[in-house]
Amino acid sequence: MTEPVASREPEISHADFERFSDFFYRKTGIVFDQGKRYFVDRRLQRRMSETGHAEFDAYFGALLAGCDRPGGEMQQLINAMTINETYFYREEYQFRCLVESLLPDLLSRRGPDETLRIWSIPAASGEEPYSLAIYLLEHWPLLAERNVELLASDIDTEMLDLARAGLYPARALHQLPQPLRDRYFMREAGGHRIDAMLRDAIAFSAVNVCDVESMRAWRDVDVVFCRNLLIYFDDLSRRQAAEALYDALRPGGYICLGHAESMSRISSLFTVRKFPDAIVYQKPIESRPR
Amino acid sequence: MALIKTTSPLSPAPPPARDRLLDELRAVDAATRGCAAAALGSRGDAHAELLDAWDTEPDATVRLRLLTALATHPDEQVTQRLAQALRGADTVRRTELVDVLRELPGNAPAVVVLLDDPDPDLRIYALNALRMVPTPQALARVAQLLWDDPHVNVCGVAIEWLAEVGTPTQLPALHAVRARFPGVEFIGFAVDLAVARIGGHD
Numbered sequence A: 001m002t003e004p005v006a007s008r009e010p011e012i013s014h015a016d017f018e019r020f021s022d023f024f025y026r027k028t029g030i031v032f033d034q035g036k037r038y039f040v041d042r043r044l045q046r047r048m049s050e051t052g053h054a055e056f057d058a059y060f061g062a063l064l065a066g067c068d069r070p071g072g073e074m075q076q077l078i079n080a081m082t083i084n085e086t087y088f089y090r091e092e093y094q095f096r097c098l099v100e101s102l103l104p105d106l107l108s109r110r111g112p113d114e115t116l117r118i119w120s121i122p123a124a125s126g127e128e129p130y131s132l133a134i135y136l137l138e139h140w141p142l143l144a145e146r147n148v149e150l151l152a153s154d155i156d157t158e159m160l161d162l163a164r165a166g167l168y169p170a171r172a173l174h175q176l177p178q179p180l181r182d183r184y185f186m187r188e189a190g191g192h193r194i195d196a197m198l199r200d201a202i203a204f205s206a207v208n209v210c211d212v213e214s215m216r217a218w219r220d221v222d223v224v225f226c227r228n229l230l231i232y233f234d235d236l237s238r239r240q241a242a243e244a245l246y247d248a249l250r251p252g253g254y255i256c257l258g259h260a261e262s263m264s265r266i267s268s269l270f271t272v273r274k275f276p277d278a279i280v281y282q283k284p285i286e287s288r289p290r
Numbered sequence B: 001m002a003l004i005k006t007t008s009p010l011s012p013a014p015p016p017a018r019d020r021l022l023d024e025l026r027a028v029d030a031a032t033r034g035c036a037a038a039a040l041g042s043r044g045d046a047h048a049e050l051l052d053a054w055d056t057e058p059d060a061t062v063r064l065r066l067l068t069a070l071a072t073h074p075d076e077q078v079t080q081r082l083a084q085a086l087r088g089a090d091t092v093r094r095t096e097l098v099d100v101l102r103e104l105p106g107n108a109p110a111v112v113v114l115l116d117d118p119d120p121d122l123r124i125y126a127l128n129a130l131r132m133v134p135t136p137q138a139l140a141r142v143a144q145l146l147w148d149d150p151h152v153n154v155c156g157v158a159i160e161w162l163a164e165v166g167t168p169t170q171l172p173a174l175h176a177v178r179a180r181f182p183g184v185e186f187i188g189f190a191v192d193l194a195v196a197r198i199g200g201h202d
């Protein structure tokens, strides 16, 4: 089914598209090539209509002028342009790897009172960090003795609002076994609401992984889940993101990527670790001179 | 249970001044040097210092970060210097340079001049550094190699590059290189593949 295109939709020329995609890439690391033309044009046109701009130039000028204003048009545009597909227990084998292999290894190097910090970035609408919380509660008895801090970030503020609200349609839960749905969700008119205890346990925040300045605030992380983000990037922004996450990790910390993403091609900063359940990437415990 | 939340997980450090970052670029600790490189890269106002640091940096990880920093806001001068650095660099550094050069838009003029160098290894690195978004100038120069480069391995890499990005204009050069190395099997295979990819017919 195709959406009808109103004849008064603002025009976006080839040059406009190039200018926009270059700017957007610099801000977010996300690459839009010509093949994404339709996707991008539709969203740009919608943002232009909603902000009362008939001409691309005027819209783009206003966008650049207010670019660094929090919550401004740049944020709206980012929210419109990101692809936020996610669901509970996506690539569950990585959670198994976390519990079976990564946490035991990390604990062997940490004092009994030290908090472990796990960061889901990008978290989109929260399914991934909530899955982590549920998985730990279900499969990691040591949670009774250890403190774990769950951080969850995304560039898209609309998604973060959804994550904080924790109300999900049934399709987001399709991979989740029924007993877990019963235990952690309440049926409501709008869908399934996740337990308040879980909502309170996760710190959500807006973070752009490509923004070196804001990434400086994130340190001492033990495990990063960075799944299904780098596929939207080009080689350079992948490398920048990999390096920023490298800085955020403690020595010996781990990064888990989506199954279609491979860090070896992205950066030689990490060591590839093959565990029974998954391949993950480790920041070396010692830095390696050559 | 012990899922805990600290309201403000980590306090954002204020961005350090440029001078401080330049000092940190010479810190004893490699991690500090790497972070300083990234921060300077995002500022985009310390290319010369980053290039100087790369020249002498002993740690491979930090060197990678210096190169990523340089690629963040690249200009012609950075591209020139990185391309020229390929000449004197050892194998490890050459590989690092190739990876970053490939990511620099507009690198063709700086890289193509290296194809005139007498060192066949350098010519191969230069071919590998050429972008997969070729300029007409780069296409023409690589096709020229197929007519006159004496080194068979250089020609092999050139053929592979053309297989990815070539156009029918380069078909005569592809046929010419096959004729120049009649006994070399891998050249024949590579040419066949390139010709098929480009969509020409023998």
Ligand SMILES: C[S@@+](CC[C@H](N)C(=O)[O-])C[C@H]1O[C@@H](n2cnc3c(N)ncnc32)[C@H](O)[C@@H]1O
Pocket: A028, A029, A030, A082, A083, A084, A085, A086, A087, A090, A121, A122, A123, A124, A125, A128, A153, A154, A155, A156, A159, A207, A208, A209, A210, A226, A227, A228, A229, A232, A258
């Ligand atoms: C496909 S979702 C992945 C969600 C989850 N990690 C998963 O695998 O199911 C991709 C998310 O990346 C976010 N994103 C895109 N660019 C980003 C950036 N530069 N920094 C942080 N998040 C970004 C988008 O907003 C989107 O929510």
